[in-house]
Amino acid sequence: MAAATARDIRALLGFRIAQLATITDRKAQSQISTRFDMNLSEWRVLGSIHAVGPLTLTELARNLYQDKGQLSRTVSALTGRKLVAGKRAANGGPHVFLSLTAEGRRWHDRIFDFVAARNQHLLDALAPKERGEVFRLLDKLTAAANTAYVEALAQAAPATDPPRDKRRVNEGARG
Numbered sequence: 810m811a812a813a814t815a816r817d818i819r820a821l822l823g824f825r826i827a828q829l830a831t832i833t834d835r836k837a838q839s840q841i842s843t844r845f846d847m848n849l850s851e852w853r854v855l856g857s858i859h860a861v862g863p864l865t866l867t868e869l870a871r872n873l874y875q876d877k878g879q880l881s882r883t884v885s886a887l888t889g890r891k892l893v894a895g896k897r898a899a900n901g902g903p904h905v906f907l908s909l910t911a912e913g914r915r916w917h918d919r920i921f922d923f924v925a926a927r928n929q930h931l932l933d934a935l936a937p938k939e940r941g942e943v944f945r946l947l948d949k950l951t952a953a954a955n956t957a958y959v960e961a962l963a964q965a966a967p968a969t970d971p972p973r974d975k976r977r978v979n980e981g982a983r984g
Contacts, residue, residue, distance in 0.1 A: 822950075833931070840927060845920055850875075850883045852920055855892060855909065859917045863896070863906040874958075892916055 818824050838849040845852075857872050858864065866884060870877045884907060887893040892913035895905040909917060932940050 826950075833928075837924065837927070841920065841924070844923065845916070847916075847920070850879075851887055852924070854880070854883050854887060855913060855917050856921065858893060858907055858909055859914065859921075863908040865904050865906060869907060887913070 834849060837852075841847055841849060841852050847855075853873060854869065857869060861868070861872060864872070866877055866881060869884070870880050873880065884893060884895075888895065891910055893907055894910050894913075895907050898904045898906065935943060
């Protein structure tokens with residue numbers, strides 16, 4: 810990339826991160842849809858449920874920073890493919906907890922191995938010491954961005970709304 814000049818969008822961290830994310834997302838979408846007949850959103854839901862364990866749609870939306878309505882359609886598609894199952898809380902409460910089916914775990918493992926191998930080219934661009942530093946810095950930036958996000962939501966919410974959940978501030982996010 811050419812050197813960014815003053816007042817050049819390319820000098821902004823958010824722009825650069827978004828650009829990297831867009832490039833990697835487009836590559837991943839192409840490869841995952843061709844090889845596994847699954848879109849990137851479905852893969853991320855599958856991966857998140859695997860990583861976090863049984864969780865509600867609200868928790869999943871919070872984890873992925875996605876709209877619940879859009880996410881609900883993705884979960885429905887995965888449920889229709891018998892990769893995700895919903896189960897009511899043991900106490901009979903209103904919450905439905907999403908988990909992977911045995912087939913969903915098999916799909917996750919196959920796709921994860923494929924994606925991890927494809928991600929290696931990014932890590933190969935870094936020295937081993939730099940790799941750990943990049944993840945440490947990404948965790949730090951994600952926490953700072955989440956704090957700003959939670960504060961912006963709180964400022965935008967009417968005064969009668971309860972405080973927003975701040976758990977994401979302390980959760981490291983990778984992937």
